[in-house]
Amino acid sequence: MGGKYRITGDKYPHMRRPRRRGKLILAATASVVALGLAGWGTLQLIDVFTGGNRPASAADHKTDCSSAKPSTPAKALPKPAKITVNVYNATPRSGLAKKAADELKKRGFTIGEVGNAPAAYDKKVAGPGVLLGAPSATNGSFPVLGTQLRGAVLKTDARRTADVDLILGTKFTAFSTPQSAADALTALTNPSPAPSC
Structure with missing residues (x-):
């Protein structure tokens, strides 16, 4: 080689290492992906806190209110005095039915028969009681009487009378x-009203 590119004995050409373009592209x-995700996440947060990408109009508000269901009317449940309760003891504890009947009478219920449980239930009620x-x-009658004894099991039979049996179980305290x-x-007779518009 000649001219200015001529290599003399005291100088050597400097060779650069080949660039790693793969790492640069990666x-x-x-x-770019990280910036895109950050931007998308920011837009999602803005939508959450502002309620979407358009402001709610008065027409939208009216539509929502008109489609809302009316509040449920109050249930017509019988008064305790209108419910005749037969109290039966299905536990080995003596006198339990009488004590329970006296307490229910104080609370306004009409008391019917008081005694030991029939053979089908005697010493076979594991929970606090059965309403039959x-x-x-x-x-x-069941919802009203059920407010007095939490955890009571509800059962129906073929009777045609309006009286209800309360069979006390082993977990009754x-x-x-x-x-x-x-x-x-x-809470049963006056359910919470629907939200106002």
């Missing part, structure tokens, strides 16, 4: 407090 792609009555009692029973009854 780093650029990763940064006609199918019509499911939406009438006491009725609900009068206040909690009254609160539960209020």
